[in-house]
Amino acid sequence: MFESEHDHAKYQSGEPLKPEDITEEGIIISPDTHRAERIPPGQARTRKWPILHASHVPTIETEDWRLKIFGLVEKEVNLNWDRFQALPRCKVFADFHCVTRWSRLSNVWEGVSTRTLLDLAGIQPEAKYVVCHAYDNGWTTNLPLVDFLAEDALLADTHDEMPINDAHGGPVRGMVPRLYAWKSAKWIRGIEVVAADKPGFWERGGYHNHGDPWTEERFGYSR
Numbered sequence: 001m002f003e004s005e006h007d008h009a010k011y012q013s014g015e016p017l018k019p020e021d022i023t024e025e026g027i028i029i030s031p032d033t034h035r036a037e038r039i040p041p042g043q044a045r046t047r048k049w050p051i052l053h054a055s056h057v058p059t060i061e062t063e064d065w066r067l068k069i070f071g072l073v074e075k076e077v078n079l080n081w082d083r084f085q086a087l088p089r090c091k092v093f094a095d096f097h098c099v100t101r102w103s104r105l106s107n108v109w110e111g112v113s114t115r116t117l118l119d120l121a122g123i124q125p126e127a128k129y130v131v132c133h134a135y136d137n138g139w140t141t142n143l144p145l146v147d148f149l150a151e152d153a154l155l156a157d158t159h160d161e162m163p164i165n166d167a168h169g170g171p172v173r174g175m176v177p178r179l180y181a182w183k184s185a186k187w188i189r190g191i192e193v194v195a196a197d198k199p200g201f202w203e204r205g206g207y208h209n210h211g212d213p214w215t216e217e218r219f220g221y222s223r
């Protein structure tokens, strides 16, 4: 079942911030925010923040949250909340595009970059893809390692200066701004590094395997 509601606390009243409005030092500006037209074809801006997921909202207390980085790694990494919080932090300014045609512009995400996380584990040479595993009934999404390791990709625990709530995938969610939103796993619990691609929940359900919003990779199995 697809649930759809809105997070009213996150309503954007004005024009979206532009990358040149962001003055904070060290913040990573997602390259797509520099485009003259920031809304991909077939999308429309929403000022709200819709809440979308395939099944229920799991409630995960920070003390119960775990992240496992496994598969084709040099050494498996298991993190709890305290170890995750002790890692170097990053902040990203990015737009967010859902295949159901809404785009939420100018989000500020904070957390740990995917590069930092995979550096902890080390990647074996045959590794080509990543499968993100989530707490909601074994939900997964797959993506190429190069997309997962984009400079603006992270595991976020904060959105616009507030902790990510249960509905939006807290305590920690994936965020890969340059692909459609279903590639950003809410309630993330595992990062599996693999050589052969493994289509995830929506990819098996008919969504595109890659999901580039700029070329409208919405549906189908084509790679």
Ligand SMILES: Nc1nc2c(c(=O)[nH]1)N[C@H]1C(S)=C(S)[C@@H](COP(=O)(O)O)O[C@H]1N2
Residues within 6 Å of the ligand: 049, 050, 051, 052, 053, 054, 055, 098, 099, 134, 135, 136, 139, 167, 168, 169, 181, 182, 183, 184, 185, 186, 187, 188
């Ligand atoms: N674990 C998990 N992550 C998920 C989903 C899901 O069902 N389960 N849905 C995806 C889809 S289709 C979208 S549009 C975004 C929505 O994120 P939001 O609810 O914070 O807007 O989460 C993505 N990540």
Ligand SMILES: [Mo]
Residues within 6 Å of the ligand: 052, 098, 099, 100, 181, 182
């Ligand atoms: Mo979505």
